[in-house]
Amino acid sequence: MTYLLLFWEFFQTGLFAVGGGYSTLPFLQKIMERYPAWFGSLQLADIAAIAEATPGPVGVNAATFAGYSAAGMPGAILATFALVLPSFILVSLLARALEKHRQNLLVDSLFSTLRPAVTGLIAAAAWSVIQAALLKGTLAGGLIQAFEWKNVALFAVLLGLLFVPKVKKLHPVFFFLAGGIAGWLMGIFI
Amino acid sequence: MKNVLELFVSFLKIGALMFGSGYTMLPLLLREVVERRAWITEDELMDAYALSQCVPGVIAVNTAAFVGQKRGGWGGAAAAVLGVIAAPVVAILLVATVLMQFWNSPTMVSIFNGVRVAVAAVITNAVIQLVRSNVKNWLGIALCAAGFVIIALLHLSPVFVVLLAIIVGFVLWGVRR
Known part of the structure; x- marks a missing residue:
């Protein structure tokens, strides 16, 4: 049954997630809300981080990872297969049809x-990823208590760096590496 | 058969070297598919790429299917898609099997706290770029805001955003015609 559900959920994601890359994330978020047991203690941002730090498109990475967490190796293969199946069929048909109707x-x-x-x-x-990274409580519980301020500071520094001409051309992996090191140091010293 | 095998190998390389979003794939595609193999022209690649962003699915997979179909029919499309996902699947399985064992150790929690912040920063930057290139007029601003509200505030399925855009697209077509 898990296999069938996995296939169905990721097939839908492949069928409706327009725009590639991060557009899979809101679908993944929905799946996480519906089947929390599939993901254990993992959060959306963890999967996004792993997907960003490994080769391949984020959507495929996320599906493989979620499938593996949910049902091991067969789950990983199945979720990935389900995700790319609609693309394979739709794009193939479109590639043939579009030759005729380009304009x-x-x-x-x-x-x-x-x-x-x-x-x-x-x-x-992106907004939900930002919330997961920067908030420790709810906004209703008071603005100063709600934010994890050391994370807000790190966020500001990294986002600033992404606007520096030469630095912003760096591969995103370097930013994740920097974030990981900063997080590790903050864990020790703060 | 040789054709199909070549498609698989070319897209295997592209899948192994790209990180993150489909945007990182473009320079790799240009080098491998246009310059090295000369399967399609640069213009055709840009068309495929634009189309891949607008149809459902992962951009990299869509582009692979498009180029594969154009070059080698259904067999070619299958080979290109399998090629582009092969390395990522293996990489994730390695990460999942090794990393999961010490996921909850304090060191991992600290590291991932930092990585999560970095991901938030990189995604914020990507969204700024996307808004700049995709939101060009009042209709665009309205649709973009609607997409945000439907997901972030109303917590509805993203399917509604796509359906809304398709409906408005048909109306726009009716007006322009």
Whole structure:
């Protein structure tokens, strides 16, 4: 039964997650809310971090990892397979059809509304990752108590670095490495 | 058969060398598929890439399926997709089997606390870039805000965002026609 559910959930993700990369995250978040047992103590940001730090597209990494946490090796293969199956079929059909209708106005209209909507969707996913990283309580419990201030400081420094001309060209992996080292040091000294 | 095998090997390399989002794949694709193999032109690649961002699914997988289909039909598409996911699956399984054992140790908790903050910073930066390139007019701002509200505040499924965009896209098409 777990296998069937895994296949179904990740097939849906592959079928509806438009925009690649982080657009899988909100779907993953939904799956985590629905099946907390699949993920143990893991949080969305942990999976995002592991996905970012290993080769391959984030969505595929996330599906493999979630499938493995849920049902071991077969689960990992199944979730990955389910995620890419809709792409394989849809894109193949589209690649054939689009050769004929490249300049079509409907195609252009659909693309022009999908892009900004998907951007908003990804921004929402980012927002939940930011909350998980920077908050230790709820905002209702008082603003000063709600934030983990050492994390807010680290966040500000790293985000600032991402706007420095030469530094921002660095591979994201270097930023995660820096974050990991900073976190390790903060754990020892603060 | 040789064709299919070449597609698999080329996309295996691309999958092993790309990190993070599909954006990191573009320079790798240019080098391997356009310059080295000369399977498609740079223009065709940009079309494939743009399309891959707008249809459902992971961008890298979509692009692989597109190039594979164009170059070698259904067999080619299958080979390219399997190639691009092979290395990532193995990498994640290694990480999951090794890392999971000491996941809750205090050191790991500290390290991942920091990594999580870094991920938040990198994603924030990526979103800023996305907004700059994808939100160009008032309709775009409205759709972007709607997408954010539907997920972050209303906690509805992302499916609704995609459906909303498709409906508005059809209306836009009706108006422009």
